[in-house]
Amino acid sequence: MNHERFDELKEAYVLGALPEQERRELEEYLAAHPERQAEIDKLDNVASLIALSPPEQEPSPELRRSIMDVVQAEAQRPPARTRSWLAAVRERLSVQNLALAAAALLVIGLFSWNMLLQGQVQDLQGQVASLQDSQESRMVALAGTGAAQRAQAELILLKGHKAVLMAEDMPRVPENKTYQIWVIEGDVPQPSGLFEPDGETVAAVVEKPLDEDDVIAITIEPDGGSQQPTTDPMLTAKL
Amino acid sequence: MLYDRHGRAAYSLSYRMMGEKQAAEDLVQDAFLKVWRGAGSYRTERGSVRTWILSIVHNRGIDQLRSLASRRRTQNKVEASVPISQPSEAFAETWRNSQREQVREALGTLPPEQLKILELAYFSGYTHVEISELLDLPLGTVKGRMRLGLKKIRDYFDSRDVAVPR
Numbered sequence: 001m002n003h004e005r006f007d008e009l010k011e012a013y014v015l016g017a018l019p020e021q022e023r024r025e026l027e028e029y030l031a032a033h034p035e036r037q038a039e040i041d042k043l044d045n046v047a048s049l050i051a052l053s054p055p056e057q058e059p060s061p062e063l064r065r066s067i068m069d070v071v072q073a074e075a076q077r078p079p080a081r082t083r084s085w086l087a088a089v090r091e092r093l094s095v096q097n098l099a100l101a102a103a104a105l106l107v108i109g110l111f112s113w114n115m116l117l118q119g120q121v122q123d124l125q126g127q128v129a130s131l132q133d134s135q136e137s138r139m140v141a142l143a144g145t146g147a148a149q150r151a152q153a154e155l156i157l158l159k160g161h162k163a164v165l166m167a168e169d170m171p172r173v174p175e176n177k178t179y180q181i182w183v184i185e186g187d188v189p190q191p192s193g194l195f196e197p198d199g200e201t202v203a204a205v206v207e208k209p210l211d212e213d214d215v216i217a218i219t220i221e222p223d224g225g226s227q228q229p230t231t232d233p234m235l236t237a238k239l
Numbered sequence: 240m241l242y243d244r245h246g247r248a249a250y251s252l253s254y255r256m257m258g259e260k261q262a263a264e265d266l267v268q269d270a271f272l273k274v275w276r277g278a279g280s281y282r283t284e285r286g287s288v289r290t291w292i293l294s295i296v297h298n299r300g301i302d303q304l305r306s307l308a309s310r311r312r313t314q315n316k317v318e319a320s321v322p323i324s325q326p327s328e329a330f331a332e333t334w335r336n337s338q339r340e341q342v343r344e345a346l347g348t349l350p351p352e353q354l355k356i357l358e359l360a361y362f363s364g365y366t367h368v369e370i371s372e373l374l375d376l377p378l379g380t381v382k383g384r385m386r387l388g389l390k391k392i393r394d395y396f397d398s399r400d401v402a403v404p405r
Contacts, residue, residue, distance in 0.1 A: 011385040012367045016301045017360035019368060046393045050361045051293040052248065052342040054255035059246055063264045067242055067271050074275070149241070149288070 001029040010040060014047040140237050142216065147171040148234035155216060155237060161209035163216075167235070170197040173220055180225045182233075183208040184215040192216075194225045214239050242271055245289050249296045256300040256362050266303060270296045297361070304364035345395035353388035356381055 001009075006029050012018050013026050030037055142153040142165075153167035165181060173179060178196050181204065182189040195204035206216065217233035249270060254263040273295055346354060359365045359373070367385070371378045 008382060011389050012360070012382060014389070015357065015360040015385060016297065017365065017367045017370070017385070019366045042393075043389060045290075046389050047361065048290050048294055048297075049342045049392060050346070050357060051252045051290075051297055052339045053346050054251045054362075056247060056339075057251045057254045057263070059250035059264060059267060060260075063250070063267060064242060064246065066264075067268050067275075070268075070272055071275050 001025045005029075006033075006036065010043060011047075014040060014044040140216075140239060142167075142218070142235040142237040144235045146232075146234060148218075151235060153218070153235050155206070155210075155239075157210065157239070161211060163206040163210050165193075165195070165202075165204045165206055165216075165218075167197070167202050170202060171234075172197065176223050177220050178223050178225065179234075180219055180221040180229070181206055182217045182219065182229055183210060184217060185211070189217065189229055191225055191227060194221075210239060212239055241274060241288065241292065245292050246271070248289060249292055252293055252296050253300060256297070256304065256364070262303075266296060266300055270299055273299070301364040341396075345392045348395055349388050349391050353384045353391065356384045357388045360385065 006026065009018060009022060009026055013023065018026065030040065138157050140155045140157060142151075142155065144151040144153065148171055151167055151170045153165065153170070156164045156166065158164070170179070173196060178194045179202075180191060181193040181195070183192045183206065184190070190208050192206050192208040193204055195202050210216070215236060215238050217229070218235040219229045219231045219233050221230055246267065250263060250267050253266040253270075254260070257263045257266055270292065274292060346357075349357070356370055356374075359370050360367070365373065367378060367381050370376075371381045374381070
């Protein structure tokens with residue numbers, strides 16, 4: 001596909017009106033010419049407005065119930081979808097395999113090729129290694145709100161009141177900000193570690209020991225962290 | 240829950256595409272389960288959550304329409320329904336309604352022959368070649384009307400100095 005052909009087909013592409021072969025050709029062209037992606041994004045934004053134009057229809061209450069039934073059933077067992085990084089780690093992360101998990105984390109660090117993350121991972125490796133004598137673990141999912149609604153985060157609770165937070169699809173933090181972990185004992189939030197996702201995945205040790213009935217929360221704070229949370233929590237879980 | 244915020248918009252689009260209740264509900268369920276399972280790839284920089292969910296409904300709707308051996312034509316007979324809002328959602332609902340009204344107004348500025356082609360492509364899943372055959376128009380004319388139609392929608396917002404909703 002050449003430039004002229006791309007110009008000729010881009011509107012049909014965003015409307016979903018290209019036959020399969022042409023769609024593939026256009027996407028191959030886009031992959032080779034990423035500078036033209038912005039044109040597609042702008043057109044796509046306009047085309048997607050058409051979705052708002054139909055007269056409103058009220059779905060039946062049964063539809064909501066039906067969706068919730070499936071969601072709840074899946075929430076009670078490991079999802080059967082294609083395993084993401086987090087899910088793959090989760091499956092493998094038994095306490096007996098902490099060394100393997102640490103290696104997996106190291107691989108992630110290498111992929112992102114970010115020195116900071118590498119440092120974090122290596123640090124985590126060291127901390128995880130110290131937990132190897134633990135014999136039990138369990139997972140607690142964190143619920144995301146707002147921009148973190150799509151994030152998937154879980155605490156891996158280890159014997160000895162220790163825990164590791166693993167998350168993916170966390171929104172990037174603004175410049176000069178960081179994520180901060182809080183352990184809330186009663187009504188008192190205790191600063192329990194900082195992390196900054198680089199790319200889509202993150203792993204961080206929760207610095208404060210955890211007890212039953214504690215609440216864990218993640219907020220965005222100024223670089224270096226805060227002594228008290230200054231923003232609403234983006235992810236929370238009750239142990 | 241995302242469904243409570245965006246379920247009605249998703250269902251309205253789905254109903255417009257599929258033309259009947261059961262198929263529309265199946266499509267919405269399919270789309271929200273895809274959202275739940277995280278198979279999508281939502282990125283904030285690519286638009287709002289609503290846009291993302293509607294794009295999943297749209298893409299899967301097109302897939303389904305195209306996979307039907309005997310394609311069901313989109314039904315235009317739809318019944319208006321009165322939205323029911325939860326008090327806590329009232330503001331967001333008002334905002335979303337306002338956006339919908341703007342979009343409908345923008346589409347209302349299109350010449351019927353452009354609007355028809357956009358709708359056949361977007362809601363009914365026809366390719367540009369199929370539209371050309373269906374309306375007995377040269378393929379170049381179909382592409383041209385798609386281009387002009389989208390440009391006119393964009394111009395509607397630009398001329399009012401309003402950002403295109405995302």
